[in-house]
Amino acid sequence: MITYPFLKHNATIGVVAPSSGVPTDLHHLLHTAQHNMEKKGFQVQIGETAWTQNLAKSAPAEKRVQELEGMLTDPGIDLIIPPWGGELLIDILERIDFEKIEPKWILGYSDTSLLLLAITLKTGTATAHGTNLIDMRGESWDETTAKWINVLSTAQGEWIEQVSSTHYQKEWQFENPTPHIFHLDEPTIWKTTEKDLVKIEGRLLGGCIDVLHHLVGTPYGDVKKFRETHAQNEPLLWYFENCELITTSLRRSLMQMKLAGWFEGCAGILFGRSDANAPVQNYTIEVLYKELADELQIPIIYDIDCGHVPPQMTLINGAYAEVEYNNGKGKIRQHFR
Incomplete structure (x- = not known):
């Protein structure tokens, strides 16, 4: 529970x-x-x-x-x-x-x-x-x-639903302050590795991948025990945001998680917008996401409202979430059960 x-x-x-x-x-x-x-x-x-x-x-x-x-x-x-x-x-x-x-x-x-x-x-x-x-x-x-x-x-x-933002902040403009801090001037478009409407659900877990992958193999990253003890072995729905990792570093971090079993029982992965994700020899973030989706046989939704490129939704580790993507927009319903 x-x-x-x-x-x-x-x-x-x-x-x-x-x-x-x-x-x-x-x-x-x-x-x-x-x-x-x-x-x-x-x-x-x-x-x-x-x-x-x-x-x-x-x-x-x-x-x-x-x-x-x-x-x-x-x-x-x-x-x-x-x-x-x-x-x-x-x-x-x-x-x-x-x-x-x-x-x-x-x-x-x-x-x-x-x-x-x-x-x-x-x-x-x-x-x-x-x-x-x-x-x-x-x-x-x-x-x-x-x-x-x-x-x-x-x-x-109970449950609560959040929908994708209308606009996000492409870059900071500290010399031009706004009443709500952020400069939300770029239209928000969620994306996916799939071709059509995507619906996925599972127990939410995640955070900043730059630091989370360091929990692999430690007493603080026992995902298997969490599923058995607290999540009744329900499917997991991971979300990640990338602060500073280029695509090859991100790939290594994800592979470390995969090899450690973190993606066993995974129903899908959500990735936040990032201004890191720099390509290496044409290895772009889109190629990485498609590779991962094919390997794990799961849908991936990316450029969601999460992380260092604001604004961001409030995602609850442990909540049971239903996520829907359709035509560049998305919504997340979190059940507190």
Whole structure:
């Protein structure tokens, strides 16, 4: 069984940095995010690690774990949102006491997704892959981003549906700020390796593939045990977003997962938009996706709203999802069962 936390009205958000914190010259971003979240009715408690950054991490591993576990076990904290991702969250996994973790939502992406997937695989508690705190500092949110509240407020036994965005942000324009941070100026078009309408369903698992493949073969990446213990051996529906991997690196990471058995019982794979995916000697991302689809005999839907090219849906690790693609558009219905 999967345990689903529930986001109550006027919740208290705990801000902790299990990966990277915010350097001094960018503290104004964190202040603005806190201010805007409080305007929307949330209470915000910011931990010490959110304000510091050195040696490619917010603080030594011991301090990051202490603050993270403190917020996870604090009954006054309803939801945890890191300021953003980073590079070295993997340092802390072996120090976390997963048996101490109280069911509460953790929301984030990029390096944070390493923590999210590890928690869901080891405990059966659902976690939320979606926007980070810094990207919610705008005066308003676009419809796709704003849906995170509705998703995390879905009760166990209920379902919620999200649809593909109308536009996405092709590139950052920091010199030209908008009320909702993002510059959503490019039409969103989902794509697939198939020729027609695609419908797939299964238990959602995924995150940033740059870091997730490092869980293969570790106690934090036991997908087989998760399926047996928490998912009744139901089919899996993987989703991945690529931050920095060129096509050959992405291929190696996917093959590592395949050889480790992560794709056994896989009904399909969703890939987010990416401005990485650089081709190598004509080995393009489209060729990679078709190869993988043929090898696994599954449909692949790509350029979905997920990852470092905003906006992004809120995808729940552990939820049972029904995904439909049709003519460049898509929708995802997540069942909290």
